[in-house]
Amino acid sequence: MKNTLRLHVLLVFLLILSACAxxxxxxxxxxxxxxxxxxxELKILVASDGSHTRDQIDQFLQECSEIFREQVGITFIPLKYIWIQWENRDVIPMLEELARSTEGYEFDLAIGFTRWTTGELLTRNxxxxxxxxxxxxxxxYIVVKHLDKRTLLHEVGHAFIFSHAHSNSGLMMPVSFQIVPFIPIKFESIYLSSEDRIEVLKNKGRQFAQIPMIASREHVLAKTTRSRPSPLWPEIR
Ligand SMILES: [Zn+2]
Structure with missing residues (x-):
């Protein structure tokens, strides 16, 4: 038991150190x-299942945009808002749903917004x-399950970093795990490491319709993805 505690203390210490670099x-x-x-300026296509109001999403994107502008000179401009419905909430089906729903629209990044279901929240905690x-x-194509700045910025980081998936420090550290059930302990950084920032700057001008060279691929979209464009999201404020 003592050893387990020591290991946890060491782990937490390492996480704090890593988050600082x-x-x-x-x-x-x-x-x-x-x-x-x-x-x-990144043209953002917002796809929402109605989990959050448009004001909440706009405010959230504005805050994320400001954090990225300071670090790498990239801003997020929400251009269009569409409705989306998720038939299956696993990673690849959600990404493919987003790809189908946004077909025909002009954008750089498409972000699908939703919120945890009760079951997902329990598992997560x-x-x-x-x-x-x-x-x-x-x-x-990005899907986020809550309005958390680190979560979105981490995924946007992946849109500009291709030589590796994750890093030992900063924003691109792998997503955190639950140390103690129901107690949210986070040491996550919203700041890129210097090396990751250099790579983001290098790929900053990328064209999003082109498939980039990536070190390894895990969540690949099916080639047969059928186009099923979603209707625009009327202004609800
Ligand atoms: Zn990641």
Missing amino acids: TVKNQMNDSDFMAQNQPVR LVGAWEGCIDDTYRR
Whole structure:
């Protein structure tokens, strides 16, 4: 038991250390700010099942955009809002649903918003569960299960980092696990490590309709994905 406790303390300590090794303290440096120019505006297609109001999503995207603009000069501009319904809530079916529903619309990144079901929330609080995902074909379809800035920014990071999946520090550390059931302990950073930031800057101008070269692919979209465009989301404020 004592050894287990020591292991937990060590793990927590390592997590804190890893979360600290980021660009957080460099952001006021003039060279750093110059490297972020010119700013790239990402055209965002928002797909929602109605879990959150449009105001909530807009506010959330605005906050995420500001965090990314400071680090890499990338901003998020929500262009269109569409409805989406999820038939199956596993990773690949949700990503394929998003790809089908957004067919024919013009955008850089498509973000599908939903919220945890009661069962998912229970699983997540007990052992942890996925909070967000991105496809490994185009790296442009993202689904998030809650309005958590780190979750979305981590997935957007994957849209610009292809040489590796995850890192030992900062935003691109693997998604956290539940240390103690029902007690949310998080040491996650919203800041990129210096190395990851360099790669994001390198790929900042990528064209999203093109399939990038990725080190390894896990969540690949089926080639036969049928187009099934969703209707626009009328303004509900
Ligand atoms: Zn990841």
